[in-house]
Amino acid sequence: MPELTIKNLHVSIEDNPILRGLDLKVHQGEVHAIMGPNGTGKSTLANTIMGHPNYEVTEGDILIDGESVLEMAADERSRAGIFLAFQYPVSIPGVTVANFLRTALNSRRRHADPPQEDISVLDFRKLLKSKMDMLEMEYSFGGRYLNEGFSGGEKKRTEVLQLAVLEPAFAILDETDSGLDIDAIRIVSEGVNTLKGPNMGVMVITHYQRILNYIQPDFVHVMYDGRIVESGGHDLALLLENEGYDWVREKYGQPLEA
Ligand code: ADP
Ligand code: MG
Numbered sequence: 001m002p003e004l005t006i007k008n009l010h011v012s013i014e015d016n017p018i019l020r021g022l023d024l025k026v027h028q029g030e031v032h033a034i035m036g037p038n039g040t041g042k043s044t045l046a047n048t049i050m051g052h053p054n055y056e057v058t059e060g061d062i063l064i065d066g067e068s069v070l071e072m073a074a075d076e077r078s079r080a081g082i083f084l085a086f087q088y089p090v091s092i093p094g095v096t097v098a099n100f101l102r103t104a105l106n107s108r109r110r111h112a113d114p115p116q117e118d119i120s121v122l123d124f125r126k127l128l129k130s131k132m133d134m135l136e137m138e139y140s141f142g143g144r145y146l147n148e149g150f151s152g153g154e155k156k157r158t159e160v161l162q163l164a165v166l167e168p169a170f171a172i173l174d175e176t177d178s179g180l181d182i183d184a185i186r187i188v189s190e191g192v193n194t195l196k197g198p199n200m201g202v203m204v205i206t207h208y209q210r211i212l213n214y215i216q217p218d219f220v221h222v223m224y225d226g227r228i229v230e231s232g233g234h235d236l237a238l239l240l241e242n243e244g245y246d247w248v249r250e251k252y253g254q255p256l257e258a
Contacts, residue, residue, distance in 0.1 A: 003027045004049075004082070004170045004201060008060035011041075011048050011226075018044045020226035021060070026201040028169055031192060033212065033237070034205045036223035037245045040255075042205045045223070046174040050084040051077050064170070079111045081169030085159040091147035097158060098128055098142035101165045108166060131164040134194055156184045160191030167200065175206040182210060189214030209244065212237040224248050225255040 004026045011019035018041045026032050036042055048055040049062055051074040062069050069077050092100065102124045109116035119127070132139055137157060147155055163171050173188055185208060192202055192215055204215060212220070220237045222230040222245075229252055230236060239247075 002065050002081075002169055002201075005063045005066075006045075006049070006060070007063070009045075009048070009057065009062065010059035011044055012056045012058050013044065013054060017058070018055075018226055019048070022223075022227050024221065024228060026170060026203060028201045029196075029198040030219065031196055031202045031204065031215065031217045032219045032221060033215065033217035034203055034221050034223055034228075035207065035209065035240060037248070038207055040223045041226045042207070042223055043174050044226075046084055046172050046203075046205055049077075049172060050074055050082060078168075079108065083163060083166060083168035083171045085163065085171070085173045091145070091150070093145050093148050095146050096143050097146055097161070098124075100146045101128065101142075101162060104162070105165055128165065131161060135161060135164060135191060137161065152181065153183050153187055156187045157191075160188060160195070163191065164195055169199065170201045170203070172203045173205065175204070175208065175211070185211050186214050209240045212241055222248055224252050 004024075006022055006024040009019050009022040010017065022041075022045065024032070024034075034042060034045070044055060048057060049069075051069070051072060057070055064080055064082070069080060069082070072080065102119065102121075105124070106118045109118065128142055129139055132142065135157065141154075141157075144150075147158065150158065159173070173192070175185065175188065185206075188204070189211060192204060196202065204211065204217065217237070218233070220232055220234075220240070221228045222236070222240070224245075229248065
């Protein structure tokens with residue numbers, strides 16, 4: 001089964017080491033929750049997997065099915081099946097949600113191996129309708145300009161819709177901590193629960209223990225000071241829910257200076 005493997009990953013931002021030897025394996029079909037206190041490197045991990053140029057991998061590797069993606073640009077990684085939901089999605093006046101999604105899907109299809117033809121307008125309409133029904137979205141939403149005047153919740157729903165249409169092999173949802181209300185968490189969680197299936201591996205990154213009330217991850221990982229220090233299942237989720245992160249700080253000490 002296809003897998004995303006992160007091996008002894010060390011990452012620096014402007015020569016400051018942030019990730020310090022992180023190991024993780026995600027198979028398609030699995031949902032992993034990656035949790036941890038603020039500033040611990042969660043977003044660094046997400047952005048590095050996607051190939052953001054500011055993040056320098058100084059040691060270790062990121063592989064899909066045994067093949068390193070480190071030399072690939074972000075768009076190549078996207079075609080290789082990695083999807084990172086935008087944290088702060090930009091609005092694009094004049095481009096509707098439906099057109100944006102159709103363009104993204106066709107770009108994916110053209111670069112598939114072997115290449116596929118563009119989806120017809122009619123087939124796309126059917127596809128979009130079925131995905132929107134599944135996510136309980138109003139179909140008229142597809143006619144709105146992308147993120148233009150969207151509420152936080154509508155932006156989140158659009159992210160999840162993008163995930164549903166593109167069906168990536170590995171989806172990373174980085175829910176940074178500021179400005180995230182419980183409603184947005186619920187929307188993303190419900191979406192992940194609905195879309196979860198044998199052909200998608202999901203990493204839900206969050207600081208918020210409460211997400212575990214909404215999502216049923218197969219694995220829970222605690223990140224601290226640039227590494228994954230604890231991994232478990234429901235037991236670990238309950239511990240985090242009841243006790244937060246204080247015990248992590250006590251057990252692993254103060255973070256190292258960057
Ligand atoms: P998290 O998502 O877990 O809150 P981040 O990955 O955003 O953590 O940040 C990890 C560390 O990297 C923090 O100490 C933060 O200050 C630092 N950091 C993040 N982005 C930058 C940047 N662009 N330049 C310098 N340091 C950064
Ligand atoms: Mg973050």
